[in-house]
Amino acid sequence: MAYGLDIGGPVSGYRMIEGLPLETDIATGEAQGGDSRRFQLLVDAIDDYAIYMLDATGVVSSWNPGARRFKGYEASEILGQHFSRFYTQEDREAGVPQRALAIATSEGRFEAEGWRVRKDGTRFWASVVIDPVRDEAGTLIGFAKVTRDITERREAQQALRESEARFRLLVQSVTDYAIYMLDPTGHVTNWNAGAERIKGYRSEEIVGEHFSRFYTEEDLAAGLPARALAIAEAEGRYEKEGWRVRKDGTRFWAHVIIDAIRDDTGKLVGFAKITRDNTERRELEERLRHAQKMEAIGQLTGGMAHDFNNLLQAISGCLQMIGRGGDKRRNARLVEAGMQAVDRGTKLIQQLMTFSRQRQMDVEPVDLRNALLSCIGLIKQVVRSDIEVTLALPSGVWPVQTDPVQLEVALLNLAANARDAMPAGGRLVLGAENVSGWDGRTDAVRVYLSDTGGGMPPEVVARAFDPFFTTKATGKGTGLGLSQVYGFAHQSGGAAWIDSAVGTGTTVSLILPRAADAPKGSQVSPQASAPRGTARILVAEDDPILAPIIGSALEDLGYNVTHVPSGQEALDLILAGRDFDLLFSDIVMPGAMNGLDLAREVKRLRPSLPVILSTGYSEEPAAQHGYQVLAKPYRIEELALAIGNALEAA
Template structure:
């Protein structure tokens, strides 16, 4: 019988439905007859179950159940419930063709004809193994998290709903706050705040800030169940669902009362230390960063260095060193040594803001953090200029005393020797006079003259030794240095080589002095000849004088009062520092044999001492020597000073050619 239009349409719709069902690959969609035997099978069923249609059609659907479920009648019960209720849905393990299991979500739908007679069942199965595994993993994770949170006792960790009501409570919260979960869940978290904070609306502002900024963190006083207070560190984080809606807040609170107390104690200690450091004015106490930049500055540093904190902080500490020390790299070496050895200490010149120098004792200590990393340096500087000056003055006084004792002992010894020697010369002189009277023989006359010349040299030597020992009778008189120097200038100039130039510059304004004129002239000759001999290649000898008012602190000799400083300077080879202290000793000479007696400067020393003054010598190898004789100002004016010398004392004197050596050439 041919199909009606309605039947054809129905057939076409059924065919189209089967096509769509077969195209669904993520769901196993198949039908069962009233007894549970499979009557249709889609592509999704083949993919999930592993059977092709030819293998499974006509088989009972119970084969997809585990042995345990089959034994417990689960397939039959499922069909019975679907028949009775119209549908049945369940989850459970199902078995594929290869025997592997998967977790399925299954729906059995009852199918009736138009008359309500049961035709069979439609079955839809989905493999949700991965979703279930993920869900189980989440549940396990949440379980572990709950165990972890409940196990934390140092932090109060709990949840709030969007209005601030407490929804859960961990063991740490109970220990910290004092409330059991049964007492506090459902209460508002504002009860942990002080009355003052609640009055100011702080709890509400905390939640608003957490929502607004995604997090709130702060510190403050909180209240326990027993009313006691503790200082808390608080973090509040808003919790949103997948739709972005606020579901509540996670709140973590920690009791940091002890840490805060320790921090406050540290701050107080640091404050007291800063007050202490700031109050120290005798020491410059300041900090440097690892590169040597100044980071702190106390009142003592300002007093000693001259800089205010605003002027110096941020500047490099090498600013306090002399230009020479900076060029030599001393600042960098100081920090390197402190870093390497754990400490650096030294003394040396440092520079104030105004450019003046002071002698400093410096200590630098490296500062390290808990990990041992260098974070800077502590620097202590003390101005010890006065102490150093006192030590230098003491050493000089001791050296002068030792030198004076030595020279005095030499003077006494020399005086004793010269006394005996002079007696011998007197005997010789008497025989010379006798020989002159009786000796007419030319041979005798020549011998007598030779002895007489030797006697004269011995007499001159005796005179110099007596001058050193200060036992020679002084014939002091008030003299003008300008006149005396001019008188002896010609003799000195005549003994100089052509290559040596003599310049005398002593004006009439120089005070008169009371000295033995002969000893003064002899001393000038001795100094000038030493200057000449120190310039084998030529040079310049300068004679000058200066009126000076001395105090005991102004000069190494400790003189005090009005003095004339008579200076003879040369541009010669100079005297080595280790030799300089010995030059005034009798018989000491740096010249070769037969070139000097070593008594020239000894005579100058004796003359200065006998005149009530002193003599000093300054020398630098390669640059020259200056001998300064200090002579006290005379109490009376020099008579007849109106006459002018024939040649000005300040005129340069060009030395004449020396016709012969002067007798008594000295060292």
């Protein structure tokens, strides 16, 4: 430790204190010559250091104000006394003063820290430097001694060490968290007890190793460890959850925090890493989600059962009445009512499958004016006679890009909710208006349904789009209606929201993007007369109720039908050389070969044989492979039309 004091050379040579030359008489400690006054002023001005001289035996020969300030002795009290009186009793008994002078004499300098004693007997922690002073012949003639009181600094350092010790004890005592440090390259530099408990490595096994060994193989392949450090360095902090690997190879679900550590200059010196094993919490959350899912499924099942029982009752009643006979006009009305019940069931299934993402939306340009004019009639059938239904449809409404079936389902859902919100009757308005740049760049049309019902409080509005959420009594709804509306709008590339307050009614708005292309022309009505034919058709259908109905319907149209209950049996007939003009197969069938596998094999063996598939699930996978697909339930007319078109194109 340097204090700017350099004592050395001949007794009358140059001395230097903070760059000031002087000549000093070692025997008296008094400055000689023209610089004596300046030297005396300098030494007297220093009160942070005790600067004084000793003779060759250790007797004090000079004394400055700094020595007087923190040692307490006046010059008259201490000059001629041995410097050992500043040492503690234990240091004097151990010969520390003599050893200090001996070291200074032999090594040219003595420097140490230790306790010293003031005049009043109190102790202070001193930093001491002793330099030997020799004459021109090299003979030792005394010592220059500089002492500084560094008690406060020592106390601060001691407090810091104690704080660090307490912190280390705290960190090492934590067993619920892995707390450790990384160097700037990601290598582990220390390890606490929690890290050993959670990850299984002892300190000597892991210190010096790269922290990436805790990551899974897939995360390593994706470069996640390096990305985590890069984010922590750039943003100051990285936080994430994911799978980590213990020493024994087992995985645990970890919550990880990495903080960048920088020095006073801002230089990165490493990372602090805290990891917690959240496997139990994650498993608990999974069990809770499963319980909630089962509760939701129970609610869904109740609502679906209610709706389907109504549909089945309608179909059953129609069939029973037809079975009793009657005139053709009455039976035709009953058949039409039964088909309407089937159509309602079809839309309910489509709603459920769209919600479960088992059915993709069939998005196309839709003439919104025609769609709403068509839907208004259905809405009037859904609501009661005490509800007035009006259509607010200005001219020039743009076509929209959406799924027309799902649009109809969404509006019917909204109409049913509005009906239930107006038990005493009211007014329902279906409308639309063009919206230029609704999101700042996209033109769209707002389709809305407004009712004059009781309205909803804010907490209900906030949850109204949640799946399975309903305010209706058990069995009065599935809780899927508004969630289907919300999902439909967003899958169309738009949005949905609700404006409502208690006592002011409710308006549900759907934003649908404007179509860039013109809507398609009208399609052939599925209720048109079914085309007849004489072709040989192989039907692969495993359902024992549906299969004979399909066979009988096609035979009534003149076709020669062969039925098998599995894909493998259908393939066996083709391999055996049986000649068919068309294959009609269900996609989902028992056994190793489903309908899609069967279609692939038939195309390989007989490329010219037309294939039509049907499914009660999503038709997207099969359609993506180029096959014509009929979604169940379908009308016999639709099946006959598809067969006629396929045979004509073959």
